[in-house]
Amino acid sequence: MRAPNDDATPRRPLIMRILVRRAAYRHPRAYGGACLAAGLWVFVLGVILCSYGFWWGALLIAVGALELWVAYHLLVAPLPRRVRELEQTRARAVDDSAARLRRIERDLHDGAQAQMVAVAMKLGLATKRLGGMIDGTGQTDLERVLELVVAAHRGAKEAITELRNLARGIHPPVLDQGLGIALTTLAARGDLPVKLDIDLPERPSAAIETIAYFCAAELLTNVTKHSGARHARLEAAHVPGLLRVRVSDDGCGGARIEERGGLAGLAERIRTVDGRLQVSSPPGGPTAVTIELPSHA
Amino acid sequence: MRIVIAEDSAVMRAGLAEILADSDHQVVAAVGNADDLLAAVDQHRPDAAVVDVRMPPGYTDEGLRAAIAIRRDHPKTGVLVFSQYIETRYAADLLGAASGGGAAGVGYLLKDRVADVEEFVEALSRVAAGGTALDPEVVTQLLGASRRSDGLGTLTAREREVLALMAEGRSNAAIARILVVSERSVEKHVGNIFSKLGLPPSDADHRRVLAVLRYLES
Numbered sequence: 001m002r003a004p005n006d007d008a009t010p011r012r013p014l015i016m017r018i019l020v021r022r023a024a025y026r027h028p029r030a031y032g033g034a035c036l037a038a039g040l041w042v043f044v045l046g047v048i049l050c051s052y053g054f055w056w057g058a059l060l061i062a063v064g065a066l067e068l069w070v071a072y073h074l075l076v077a078p079l080p081r082r083v084r085e086l087e088q089t090r091a092r093a094v095d096d097s098a099a100r101l102r103r104i105e106r107d108l109h110d111g112a113q114a115q116m117v118a119v120a121m122k123l124g125l126a127t128k129r130l131g132g133m134i135d136g137t138g139q140t141d142l143e144r145v146l147e148l149v150v151a152a153h154r155g156a157k158e159a160i161t162e163l164r165n166l167a168r169g170i171h172p173p174v175l176d177q178g179l180g181i182a183l184t185t186l187a188a189r190g191d192l193p194v195k196l197d198i199d200l201p202e203r204p205s206a207a208i209e210t211i212a213y214f215c216a217a218e219l220l221t222n223v224t225k226h227s228g229a230r231h232a233r234l235e236a237a238h239v240p241g242l243l244r245v246r247v248s249d250d251g252c253g254g255a256r257i258e259e260r261g262g263l264a265g266l267a268e269r270i271r272t273v274d275g276r277l278q279v280s281s282p283p284g285g286p287t288a289v290t291i292e293l294p295s296h297a
Numbered sequence: 298m299r300i301v302i303a304e305d306s307a308v309m310r311a312g313l314a315e316i317l318a319d320s321d322h323q324v325v326a327a328v329g330n331a332d333d334l335l336a337a338v339d340q341h342r343p344d345a346a347v348v349d350v351r352m353p354p355g356y357t358d359e360g361l362r363a364a365i366a367i368r369r370d371h372p373k374t375g376v377l378v379f380s381q382y383i384e385t386r387y388a389a390d391l392l393g394a395a396s397g398g399g400a401a402g403v404g405y406l407l408k409d410r411v412a413d414v415e416e417f418v419e420a421l422s423r424v425a426a427g428g429t430a431l432d433p434e435v436v437t438q439l440l441g442a443s444r445r446s447d448g449l450g451t452l453t454a455r456e457r458e459v460l461a462l463m464a465e466g467r468s469n470a471a472i473a474r475i476l477v478v479s480e481r482s483v484e485k486h487v488g489n490i491f492s493k494l495g496l497p498p499s500d501a502d503h504r505r506v507l508a509v510l511r512y513l514e515s
Contacts, residue, residue, distance in 0.1 A: 106356070109381055114306040117381075120412030121312040125319055128414050155308075 016073055032074030039067030093272035107166050115159035122152035172213065179209040179236065186217055187234050192224050197235040204243045207297040211273060212236070212245050215266050215291050219247035222262060227251025227287060243293045253285035263289070273297040298425050301341060302327040303334035303360060304349040313347060313411065320418045329353070331363040338367050343374055345425035349408075350380035350387065361387050365394040368403060375402040375424035383407055383434040392429075392506075401506065404430030404466070420466075429466030429506045436464040451493050459486040464509045 020031070043064025049057025126148040132138020133145075175182040180200045187194035203209065216234060223232045229251030236245045257263045257279060267277040274294055281287035300322055304310045307329075314324045326337035330353045338346055346367060350360040364376040368391075378391060388405045404424040410432065411417050420430035452460065455476075462472045469487065473480040487505075490496075496509075 109351070110306060113381055114309050114408075117408045117411060118308045118312040120409065121316055121414070124412040124414040125316060128319075 013073070016070065020070060020074070028074040028078065032071045035067045035071035035074065039064045039071055042067060089272045089274070092268050096269055096272065104166065104170060107162075107169075111162040111166065112159045115155055115162060119152045119155040119159065122148045122155065126152070171210070175209060175213055178203055179212055182209075182213050183216055183234060183236055186213070186220065190220055190224060190232075192220075192229065192232050194220065195231065195233045197233065199237045200243075202238060202240075202295075204238060204293070205296040208243060208273065208293050208295060211269060211275070211297075212243060212291065212293060215270065216245055216247060218262060218266060219289050222255070223247065223249045223251065223287075226255070227253075227285070229285075229287075238295065241295050243295055245291045245293075246288060248286060248288035250286050252283075253281045253287050254283045255279055255281035255287050255289070266291075298322045298344040298422065299325050299341065300421070301325060301334065301337045301343045301346045303329070303331065303337075303346065303352065303363070305329045305352045306349075309349070309408070316411065316414055316417070317421075320414070322418070322421075331359040334360075334363050335366060338371055338374055342371065345375040345377060345421055347377050347379065347421065350378055350384075358387065361390065364391060364403070368394050372402070375404070375421075375427065377404040377406065377421050377424045377430065379406045379408050379411070381408050383432055383438065385435060385438045388431060388435045401429045401466075402427045405435055406430060406432045407434055423466060428468075431465045431506065433461065433465060436461045449494075452490065456486050456490050456493070459483060460490050460509065463487065463490075463505055466506050 041064075042060050046057045046060030046062075046064055049060060051057075126145050129138060129141065129145045129148070133140050133142075172182060172185075174185050178200070180198045183198060184196060187196050204212070216236075220232060220234065223229050227249050229249035232247065232249040234245075234247055236243070238244075255263065257267060257277075263277070263279060270277050270291060270293065276292045278290045278292075279287075281289075300317055302310055302313050302317075302324055304313060304327070310327050310329070314327055317324050325341040325343055328334050328337050334346065334348060337343075346364070348360045348364045348367075350358055352359045360380075361378060364378045367374055367376050376391075378387070380387075383405075391403045391405055392401075394403070402424055404420055406417070406420060410420070423430050449457070458476060459472055462475060467475070469480055469483045473483045476483070494509075
């Protein structure tokens with residue numbers, strides 16, 4: 001599947017479709033630049049020849065003008081559309097990071113924060129009891145106090161675990177050592193056997209590594225949660241300019257990009273850096289999700 | 298006291314129930330959202346409700362709105378609102394609703410305060426009895442946010458301490474105990490504060506708080 005905003009490619013003028021190969025549109029700056037340079041030379045040469053009385057110089061002028069026109073269509077005409085696209089992806093990136101922060105706040109609020117208040121409550125109760133025992137005003141009930149302290153101790157340990165998981169969810173420290181090591185750790189941590197195939201001779205930029213890592217993490221979680229697969233495979237390859245990560249499984253298939261679904265969320269995050277997400281998941285499986293990201297955001 | 302608890306976190310709910318039971322109060326219902334809270338209050342007519350501000354489904358201020366509704370519909374039920382953060386705005390809304398009903402019976406505390414069991418239970422009793430309990434944090438924010446520093450500027454350090462405790466909803470006797478002074482001297486400080494801020498003196502605790510807050514917010 002192509003990223004949705006690719007579908008909206010505007011209709012090209014007929015003459016452009018005849019003159020320019022589709023490939024030119026993938027690298028508009030290279031092709032457009034060449035057309036511009038060649039067009040200028042041919043045009044100027046034509047004008048000079050005409051001024052010396054060679055009538056066929058007019059042909060060169062016409063060819064040069066055509067090349068300049070093509071260059072215009074490749075370089076200048078797409079700019080408003082590109083600006084609109086960038087505005088949209090920037091807005092999505094801002095929304096995405098705001099949503100992330102909100103989620104972290106919620107996790108803290110409902111998790112470790114609540115847990116620690118409960119711990120403090122239990123210790124408060126225990127203190128009250130012990131105080132009563134020492135003053136001789138309360139009844140001696142050491143077992144109850146022990147129970148409270150044990151519960152508080154357990155709660156504190158749970159809060160520590162929650163905080164650790166949350167911190168890792170914000171930025172896994174292992175990512176600092178490189179995407180390859182981080183993905184290896186990720187694959188080893190899950191319940192499902194994951195076959196790894198990593199070929200990362202050079203490191204992409206940090207932002208790209210982070211996006212790739214979290215996408216891989218979410219995709220592997222999806223495999224465990226939804227596919228019923230017995231094996232998964234995680235591939236990551238970096239060629240100059242492009243990082244490709246692929247998660248596949250032998251599960252039940254039927255994964256789709258749905259509005260507000262997990263995959264749509266991933267696709268949005270990937271699009272903020274001009275990347276692409278492709279899903280191949282026929283009913284009955286197998287499923288393969290491929291992510292392509294530029295090396296540098 | 299008969300108490301209803303509304304708190305969406307199960308851990309906190311259990312902890313609160315434990316604390317209240319330990320202090321010989323009766324928890325008649327413990328619920329996890331605002332609608333259930335209103336239903337429980339309708340059914341049990343408790344002396345007090347302990348209400349978390351953020352609850353499902355929206356996780357914004359459902360609890361606060363329910364608290365205001367309870368104060369409107371059930372004047373005999375005191376409402377102690379608590380949350381992980383203090384929003385001065387919420388305190389103002391709550392006290393505004395309370396003064397409209399003619400009685401206070403509201404409190405607003407940080408969840409952390411629950412850890413000091415006796416103080417928390419005392420604050421809840423105060424609220425159930427129609428008094429006020431404001432978190433020291435709220436008072437600090439209100440004191441800090443006050444634009445009318447001219448009047449406050451004339452207060453002595455001790456008078457400011459007394460004002461802060463008054464704003465929390467403490468009685469003169471409680472203030473005397475906390476500051477380790479005689480009740481007589483607290484009365485004198487309170488008189489001085491009222492005259493310096495140009496407020497008419499009054500006996501009722503909650504009215505003092507409302508007067509002080511109204512002054513601080515203006």
